[in-house]
Amino acid sequence: MSHSEKATASVGEDAALVKAYQRGEREAFDTLFERHQRNVYRLCYRFVNNHEDASDLVQEVFIKAYRGILRFRGDSSFSTWLYRIAVNTCLSYRSLRRPAMEEFHDDKGANANDVIERIEKDERSRQLREAVSRLPERQRITLILKVYHDLKHADVAHVMGTTIGTAKANLFHALTNLKRLLEKGQGGAP
Amino acid sequence: MKSRHLSDEQALDLAMSEAGLDENHAHLEECDVCRDRVRHARDGWRLAVDTDIPEPSPLYWEASKRRLGRELDAEDARRRQRRWLTLAATAAAILATIAILAPVFVGLGRDQRAETSVDAWSALPRVEDDPSLPMIERMLDVETEHAIGCCLGSCVLVLSDEEVRVVSESLRVEMGRSL
Ligand SMILES: [Zn+2]
Numbered sequence: 001m002s003h004s005e006k007a008t009a010s011v012g013e014d015a016a017l018v019k020a021y022q023r024g025e026r027e028a029f030d031t032l033f034e035r036h037q038r039n040v041y042r043l044c045y046r047f048v049n050n051h052e053d054a055s056d057l058v059q060e061v062f063i064k065a066y067r068g069i070l071r072f073r074g075d076s077s078f079s080t081w082l083y084r085i086a087v088n089t090c091l092s093y094r095s096l097r098r099p100a101m102e103e104f105h106d107d108k109g110a111n112a113n114d115v116i117e118r119i120e121k122d123e124r125s126r127q128l129r130e131a132v133s134r135l136p137e138r139q140r141i142t143l144i145l146k147v148y149h150d151l152k153h154a155d156v157a158h159v160m161g162t163t164i165g166t167a168k169a170n171l172f173h174a175l176t177n178l179k180r181l182l183e184k185g186q187g188g189a190p
Numbered sequence: 191m192k193s194r195h196l197s198d199e200q201a202l203d204l205a206m207s208e209a210g211l212d213e214n215h216a217h218l219e220e221c222d223v224c225r226d227r228v229r230h231a232r233d234g235w236r237l238a239v240d241t242d243i244p245e246p247s248p249l250y251w252e253a254s255k256r257r258l259g260r261e262l263d264a265e266d267a268r269r270r271q272r273r274w275l276t277l278a279a280t281a282a283a284i285l286a287t288i289a290i291l292a293p294v295f296v297g298l299g300r301d302q303r304a305e306t307s308v309d310a311w312s313a314l315p316r317v318e319d320d321p322s323l324p325m326i327e328r329m330l331d332v333e334t335e336h337a338i339g340c341c342l343g344s345c346v347l348v349l350s351d352e353e354v355r356v357v358s359e360s361l362r363v364e365m366g367r368s369l
Binding site for chain 1: 203234246250258261265
């Protein structure tokens with residue numbers, strides 16, 4: 001099965017689950033959560049750059065989805081609809097800026113070069129996430145949706161409630177600002 | 191003469207793919223500003239792609255699901271409560287409406303009954319067409335009958351059932367005698 005066939009099948013399964021929930025099967029919503037919680041978590045994590053806030057956001061996003069799903073008529077795919085809720089939740093979220101929780105690695109058995117390489121990569125990733133989290137909110141969200149969630153420009157525009165041209169312009173500024181931030185060692189706002 | 195600078199959209203398309211390269215090639219050749227813009231966007235893209243986020247432990251997803259389950263249970267309980275409150279409020283509103291409107295409807299019902307009795311009487315021949323009227327007129331002094339009717343009307347209202355029975359009996363006897 002090709003990537004696009006899989007995606008279409010997945011959209012169909014989501015639609016069936018939504019209908020099942022609307023008929024009164026609460027378990028269908030649990031399944032939707034299982035299918036989408038990772039993507040929503042990653043989007044939120046990239047936005048707030050820490051695990052605790054991302055976890056809270058995931059809960060908030062799915063509670064909002066639960067409240068709204070009876071009114072969901074399938075004008076867009078469930079995932080696009082969910083992204084839209086996630087984006088709005090992120091944009092209205094005022095974080096307490098908890099310190100980022102660093103990943104734990106069990107390096108037992110790894111050789112020194114691997115460990116150094118991994119530390120360097122982790123450090124690069126950390127700096128980049130930090131830089132992303134400093135982008136203006138709409139640029140940040142656009143970058144996250146496009147780069148990490150592989151949405152089409154039209155879908156990004158739909159999720160953001162804007163035009164394709166504006167979505168592209170936001171992404172352009174996000175990318176150039178990101179490069180500038182990393183060159184400056186993330187000093188100051190873009 | 192230099193053509194106009196590329197729009198952000200065009201610069202992005204060029205940074206992410208070769209789209210639009212042909213038509214913008216000439217401008218890019220002569221414009222350092224746009225060349226830099228495209229290059230920075232392309233570098234930004236490469237940097238952005240090459241980054242991971244820490245993956246939570248598998249246990250986290252399970253814990254997250256349980257946490258949401260509790261939130262949704264609470265949400266369901268709130269929904270049920272709201273439904274009951276709405277039902278109770280609706281029932282109270284209906285009862286209040288009934289309490290306010292019942293006397294009006296009862297009054298209307300009385301009027302309807304009055305109308306019905308008039309209709310029933312109207313089935314009788316009209317007074318002018320009633321052949322027995324001249325006979326009754328001959329038998330009774332109309333003015334006296336009218337006076338008795340008024341008097342009886344005000345008396346019957348305060349008579350007990352037993353008194354009504356006695357008076358009615360006497361009237362029947364009197365009427366029988368007159369005939
Ligand atoms: Zn130019």
